[in-house]
Amino acid sequence: MKVAIVGGGPSGLYLGLLLKRGAPQWQVEVIEQNAADATFGFGVVLADTGLQQLRDADVASYEALCAATTQHEHQVIVQAETPIDIRLPVKGGAIPRLRLLQILEQQAEEAGVVVHYRQRIDGTADLARLGLDDADVVVGADGVNSVIRREFEQAFGTTTSTLGNHFAWYGTPKVFDASALVFRKYEGGHFVAHYYAYSDEMSTFVAECDDATWQRLNLGSLSDAQRLALMEKIFAPELEGAPLMDGDARVVWRQFPVIRNARWAHGRHVLVGDALASAHFSIGSGTRIAMNDSIALARALLGCGEDALAGLAAYERNHKPSKQKLILASERSYLWYERMAQWMDSYSPEEFVYRFMTRTGRVDDQRLRREYPELMARLGKTGSAA
Secondary structure, three states: OEEEEEOOOHHHHHHHHHHHHHOOOOEEEEEOOOOOOOOOOOEEEEOOOOHHHHHHHOHHHHHHHHHOOEEOOEEEEEEOOEEEEEEOOOOOEEEEHHHHHHHHHHHHHHHOOEEEOOOOOOOHHHHHHHOOOOOOEEEEOOOOOOHHHHHOHHHHOEEEEEEEEEEEEEEEOOOOOOEEEEEEEEOOEEEEEEEEEOOOOOEEEEEEEOHHHHHHOOHHHOOHHHHHHHHHHHOHHHHOOOOOEOOOOOOOOEEEEEEEEOOOEEOOEEEOHHHOOOOOHHHOOHHHHHHHHHHHHHHHHHOOOOOHHHHHHHHHHHHHHHHHHHHHHHHHHHHHHHOHHHHHHHOOHHHHHHHHHOOOOOOOHHHHHHHOHHHHHHHOOOOOOO
């Protein structure tokens, strides 16, 4: 079988790796528009029980990723200047995005995957110049701006919308002891910073505000440098003099695009990761969710007996139920953040944390008491939910 994967991010490289591990005789090629050492963003989270799925899919890459991951043992949530410490019950942490890609690239190429860098694809017709126009399967692993999805939007049943909150991803040389969420009011506005260390030298720092704050403080009229300086001022107690970094001016304040597709495949074309369904960063599992798509697609194709279309149908049929649960959790999470000003103004720090922990509907009081007993004791939640 011949497989062309458009997009050399985590989901594309991982899919290629899994396919070549399972079927060394297949021709598997990845097309990436950027250079091999180019990446956007700083560190990404690999910090939940979903890591078990990565281990089950491919032990070698799982172990390499774990070795490069900075572990997190607890999280701090600050509301109304009151910090509440949460001990995390599961192993996980964060990894530099570039290192993540380097590991997957190395292992994919060692397995026999051909990776074409600096090759921009504006449509499926462009596959011809790489000799991939006759591929049995063409995978759109090219993110929220997927050219594969865009070419067949009607066939995929694509819908798009944009959230109200504004956010930007920064880095900082301040290495934080714990990951944290700091909700803070400033000049009538409502802000939140989510930060976590991803190496011994750097941390990711995500800043966010609701649209009312953006309009009230006229943040759209500020330059990128002025907004960066404002975030340094608002979160000065946490940064302790350390600067925020914009990654060579690649940081852009934006609003999150919600991408959904009614159908996952069209003929030989199929979508994975954010090209299929964008997972909001607030659930901290976007990269892992995309890689899980790759696991499911690889499993379906490897088990299809060379019938590519049957494999694509099996991918959607078998993976859709679990995917939808994660996307629903993502939706509940971003809807909670869209109303964060209301929650910041209404709840005590303890009740705020409780509402935050239960926002996706995947965590109830019983699970909280089992996994976070110290937190529940502090919150006084010894019975059923209020």
